[in-house]
Amino acid sequence: MDPVIIVGAGPVGLTLALALARQEVPSVVLDEGPGKDEPRLARTVVLRADTAALVERLTGTPLAEEGVRWAGWRSLRRKQVMREITFDDTEPGPLHLAQHVLTGALRAAVAGERLVKVAVNSRLDAVEQETSGVTARTRGDKGTWWRGSYLVGCDGPRSTVRKLQDIRFPGRTAVERHAVAALRTELPWTDEALIHRMPPWRTSGPWAGEVTGRPLPDGAWRLDWLLPPGKDLVTPELLVTRVRETLAGWTDGSTPPYELLDTGVHTVHHRLARRWRAGRVFLAGDAAHLLGALGTQGLDEGLRDADNLAWKLALAWHHGPHETLLDSYQTERRAVVAARLRAADQVLPLLRGGGGLRSFVPGSARGQEALLTDGHLGRGPLGEPGGYAGSPLAPPLLEAEVPVDTPPGAQVADVRVTAEDGSFVPLRERLGRGALLVVLVAPGTGVWERKHWVTAGIMPRLAAAVTALPHPAELLVAESYPGAAAHTVLLVRPDGHLVTALNGVRPADLYAAAEAALGGPARREATVGSAST
Known part of the structure; x- marks a missing residue:
């Protein structure tokens, strides 16, 4: 069967290629550029623990050694510390690293992967699809036609794939603008990120009201100053002035020594593609959505797009197209991103001057600092990973279903x-191997060798039920799980979202839940002209 064509060699496209390869699906990555990334310390990414683990799993690179995992977070207003959070092993902090470092780790892993081919200097020019596959034409030194089973546009905000499929991309332009400086200096906080609103040293200038500091390796920091609405020019002189007064204000004295490494202006847009699937063509990452106001991180959602789509494409690639399963990518992921965009749009007036809306904005009673913290730390409606409770892959009501602390559809x-x-x-x-996971909660098993309990109690019956499932599944055992009683059986999707929790070994319910998670009984329907187009 033909490989999956991935348009775009950014973090999302490369992650998707590796995720497919892990499930024995070949891909061709069409890279518009030369295959290298310009080092830019003013362009960084913040990853939650789950997305960092996804990249580490695919690349074998310990990302914590390439970036800084925040030890804490503090929120300041004028001279007052409003909020302090310390992270530990039970709640690891977000990971901050330069985007070119992340992309470099992904490129290195792709270079050693036999199932991934990268075509550099290949700009997409045309896409044609029919019932049996899709064809893409690129232009470069010489035009090339590529034949694929599916095509995924991971080609950014100006996505050629999206335009060729005539998919609208409505939303808001320049929701926020930030002046950015990457510099090396010594600050009073070590490995702690912060946001400072209305700092006492602020001048009468228009963009001195909010500054964020995020640590990078080797004593470097990324500082972001919120700019006022409009297109005012950020001059080098003005930026240096803000750097000096901010550093002096944080160190309670004269400006400490610093080395300016990189600068830029970061503009945040909020947009959401009307459709994420058109037959055999899909959108992911910035090609499908743009978000990032109030500290939220769009790349996190892009990586989750890749994780969600990879196992579904792999199943279709190996076993034939299954429309309900493939359609569920758009249904699940678009709903999650739309909810985050709605939450940000509701909160923005409150945080950026619309105090009169306070009584109408859900969650506003927690205060502005708490809302901003949610965005930066990946919590609450602004930042927390969404669940798929309303997914078409959710099983029907099962007699043996029991509640645990993870609701169905959420990440385990x-x-x-x-x-x-x-x-x-x-x-x-x-996760990410293409198999379903069946987890038995069995207290006490951790102190015994596997050979002593694998044939005892309910294990043989559960193992037989797992073998009979309509898709390969791996049987795992956990000493405990939050909110789960002994002998609870969890069914987990390949991307780590809970399908259901059952009270004991219930083969019929387990089978029904697994079949639903795979989109129900497979129907070999044509993908061109399907309900999602």
């Missing part, structure tokens, strides 16, 4: 599990 907790080979691993390490 990263508990320690015992794998089939007897090793102890984090649950996240078993």
Whole structure:
């Protein structure tokens, strides 16, 4: 069968290629550029623990060594510390690193992957699709036609794929603008990020009211100053003035020594594509959505797009198209991103001067600092990963279903599990292989060798039920799971979202839930002209 064509060699496109390769699906990545990324310390990304784990799983690179995992967070207003948070192993802080470092790790992993081909200097020019596949034409040194099974546009905000499919991309332009400076200096905080609103040293200048500081490796920092609405020019002289007064204000004295490494202006747009699927063509990442106001991170959602789509494309690639499963990518992911955009649009007037809306904005009673913290730390409606409770892949009401602390459709907790080979691993390490995961909660098993309990109690019956499922599944055992009683059985999708939790071994319910998670009984329908087009 033909490979999947991925247009765009940014973090989302490369992540998708690696995720497909992990499930034995070949891909061709069409890279418009030369295959290199310009080092820019003023262009960084913040990853939550789940998306950082996804990249580490695919690349084998410990990203924490390439960036800084925040040890804490503080929110200041004028001279007052409004909020302080300390992170630990139970709640790891976000990971901050330069985007070119992230892309470099992904490129290095792709270079060693036999199932991924990267075509550099290949700009997409045309896309044609029919029932059996899709063809893409690129222009460069010489025009080339590429034949694929599916095509995924990961080609950014100005996506050629989206335009060729005539998909609208409505939204708001320049929701926020920030002046950015990357510099090396010594600040009073070590490995802690902060936001400072209305700092006491602010001058009468128009963009001195909010500044964010985020640490980078080797004593470097990224500082962002919120700019007023409009297109006022950010001159080098004005930026240096803000750098000096900010550093002096944070160190309670004269400006400390610093080395200016990079500068830029970061403009945030909020847009959402009307459709994320057109037959055999899909959109992901910035080609499908733009968000990022109030500290939220759009790349996080782009990586989740890739994780959600990869196992569905892999199943269709190996077993034939299944329209309900493929359509669920748009249904699930678009709803989650739309909810985050709505939350940001509701909160923006409150935080940027619309105090009269306070009584109408959900959650506003927690205060402005708490809302901004949510965005920067990936919490609450502004930043927390969304669940798929309303997914078409959700199973019907099951007699044996029981509640746990993770609602159906949400990401599972990263508990320690015992794998089939007897090793102890984090649950996240078993994700992304294309298999369903069945997790038995069995207190006490962690102190015994696997050979002593694998044939005892309910294990043989559960193992038989897992073998009978309509899709390959891996049986894991956990000492405990938040909110789960002993002998609870969890069914987890390949992308780490909970399908259901069952009270004990219920083969019929387990089978029904697994079949629903795969889109129901497969129907080999044509993909061109499907309901999603």
